[in-house]
Amino acid sequence: MVSMLCLTFLFFLTEIIFGYVTNSLALIGDSYHMLSDVMALIVGLTALRVEIVLTYYLLFCHFFITLKLVETRHTRLQTG
Numbered sequence: 418m419v420s421m422l423c424l425t426f427l428f429f430l431t432e433i434i435f436g437y438v439t440n441s442l443a444l445i446g447d448s449y450h451m452l453s454d455v456m457a458l459i460v461g462l463t464a465l466r467v468e469i470v471l472t473y474y475l476l477f478c479h480f481f482i483t484l485k486l487v488e489t490r491h492t493r494l495q496t497g
Contacts, residue, residue: 418465422458429455 429451436444 418458418462422455422462425451425455425458 429448432444432448432451435441436448
C-alpha cells in the first residue's frame with residue numbers, strides 16, 4: 418500500500434510539473450485528481466494501521482480477561 422502511495426504521488430508530481438511547463442489545463446486538472454487519490458490512500462493506510470493496533474489491543478485484553486477468569490475458577494475449585 419505504501420508503494421502505491423509513493424507511485425501515485427510521483428505521478429502527481431510529474432503531471433503537475435509537466436502541466437505547468439506545457440500550460441496544459443488537462444494535465445493540471447488530472448494532477449489534482451491524482452492528489453485526491455493520494456489523500457484517499459493516506460486515509461486508507463492510516464485506517465489500516467489503526468485497525469492493526471486496535472486488534473492487538475483487543476487480543477491483549479481478551480487474553481488477560483480469560484487468564485483472570487481461569488485463575489478465579491481455579492481458586493474456587495481449590496477452596497470449594
